[in-house]
Amino acid sequence: MKLMGKRAGILFILCVLFAVGMIFLLFTYIKDAPKWAAAPFNQHLYRSGELVRAGQILDANGKVLVSTIENERVYNSDESTRAALMHLVGDPKRGVATSLQVTYRNKLVGWNYLNGIYHFGGGIGNNIQTTVDADLARATYAALGGRRGTACVMNYKTGDLLCMVSSPSFDPANVPDIEGDPEKYDGVYINRLLSASYTPGSIFKLVTAAAAIDNLPGVQSREFVCEGSYDLLGQEITCPSVHGRQNFAETMANSCNIAYARMASELGPETMTAYAGKAGVMSGQDLDGIGVANGHFSLTGAAPGDVGWAGVGQYDTLINPLSYLEFVAAIANGGSAVTPHIIDSIKTPNGFPARFAIDLPIHENVLSGSTAGTLRQIMRAAVVNNYGEGNLAGYGLSAKSGTAEVADGKEPHSWFCGFLDDETAPLAFIVIVENGGAGKDAAANVARTVLEAAVGK
Numbered sequence: 001m002k003l004m005g006k007r008a009g010i011l012f013i014l015c016v017l018f019a020v021g022m023i024f025l026l027f028t029y030i031k032d033a034p035k036w037a038a039a040p041f042n043q044h045l046y047r048s049g050e051l052v053r054a055g056q057i058l059d060a061n062g063k064v065l066v067s068t069i070e071n072e073r074v075y076n077s078d079e080s081t082r083a084a085l086m087h088l089v090g091d092p093k094r095g096v097a098t099s100l101q102v103t104y105r106n107k108l109v110g111w112n113y114l115n116g117i118y119h120f121g122g123g124i125g126n127n128i129q130t131t132v133d134a135d136l137a138r139a140t141y142a143a144l145g146g147r148r149g150t151a152c153v154m155n156y157k158t159g160d161l162l163c164m165v166s167s168p169s170f171d172p173a174n175v176p177d178i179e180g181d182p183e184k185y186d187g188v189y190i191n192r193l194l195s196a197s198y199t200p201g202s203i204f205k206l207v208t209a210a211a212a213i214d215n216l217p218g219v220q221s222r223e224f225v226c227e228g229s230y231d232l233l234g235q236e237i238t239c240p241s242v243h244g245r246q247n248f249a250e251t252m253a254n255s256c257n258i259a260y261a262r263m264a265s266e267l268g269p270e271t272m273t274a275y276a277g278k279a280g281v282m283s284g285q286d287l288d289g290i291g292v293a294n295g296h297f298s299l300t301g302a303a304p305g306d307v308g309w310a311g312v313g314q315y316d317t318l319i320n321p322l323s324y325l326e327f328v329a330a331i332a333n334g335g336s337a338v339t340p341h342i343i344d345s346i347k348t349p350n351g352f353p354a355r356f357a358i359d360l361p362i363h364e365n366v367l368s369g370s371t372a373g374t375l376r377q378i379m380r381a382a383v384v385n386n387y388g389e390g391n392l393a394g395y396g397l398s399a400k401s402g403t404a405e406v407a408d409g410k411e412p413h414s415w416f417c418g419f420l421d422d423e424t425a426p427l428a429f430i431v432i433v434e435n436g437g438a439g440k441d442a443a444a445n446v447a448r449t450v451l452e453a454a455v456g457k
């Protein structure tokens, strides 16, 4: 009996070990199988490390951006469309980590837990329809003209991104010698909309203004005096011009550093940090599961003058362009933010949905309706009185420019962000041209060209 008991005990231990092993295997399978299946060593899907067998990626109008034809990955026939959308679609060597051919490769190759890589009906993987307009992307890429930067247009009612372009780029169908020209292709694999963060400069004044409207009683009827320079508790705040006497709305159109530094100083570090948080500056959201870089805003240990400079968008503040576009879109949308999207649908070759995620746009109240309304008015006034509408008269173009000083002695970054206050074209936008100089010149010109293309002008 004693022996029997011992054997039963050993058997029991073996059974437990077997069960633990099976659970571990199952867990590892669930966790890692998608990675193994779509990994580049899978000869069925890749050749020489390049993805060959996968579904199509399409633009919002059904234009094919990439597909597999006879075991070859074939990109769109137009060279500038290919370059304009390279960061979205991806390159053959998977250099752009945020591209769909990397982040959505399991869906594209048609992998699932039940069947593995199973191509029902003989098709090749699932097809991804995106929200972008290929023609608009091409026009945007041309407008950036080879300068480093990014431009994005988003429908602020639905969250759909109509345009997401990052420059520099390259033609994924004819990959150039990137290592051979490090200067030209520096950072070429980075989608600057998603993965970069920059000093915001004056576009950050929208955050300071929102905080001031909510927390400084009577601020909208105050007069601000600018003599070009101001001593803020021992630190000099300078303005590029002497703006003289200004009302609240005029401080935005003039982009007066002294007015915004004073407001930030009165608001204090705690309120400024709270509003930077509301604007989503510190925490990058994701874009359909694709990671977005965080920004930075911290006034811990900051001197009083630093708080002033932070209110102007300088100090050590950094913003991610997509996250800031979400804030601008919330202003346009009466204070409610919508979740941005780049994927419209994922379908099997037979047209069945291959993604069942219930992903309704989350409407989050970033600002009150009245605060958003006030910001809309002063951004509209800034265009009418300062920036100009170009060919966009009648669309309610409302905007804020930014000229962000950078540390390395180069030209400042040029920003322009805003929206069309128009029910028929509810479009928010953001543009940065790195080292492009004044925001109301370089970035504003790109933005106007892109918006004209978007509304069909």
Ligand SMILES: [Zn+2]
Binding pocket: 226, 227, 228, 239, 240, 241, 242, 243, 244, 254, 255, 256, 257, 258, 259
């Ligand atoms: Zn000023």
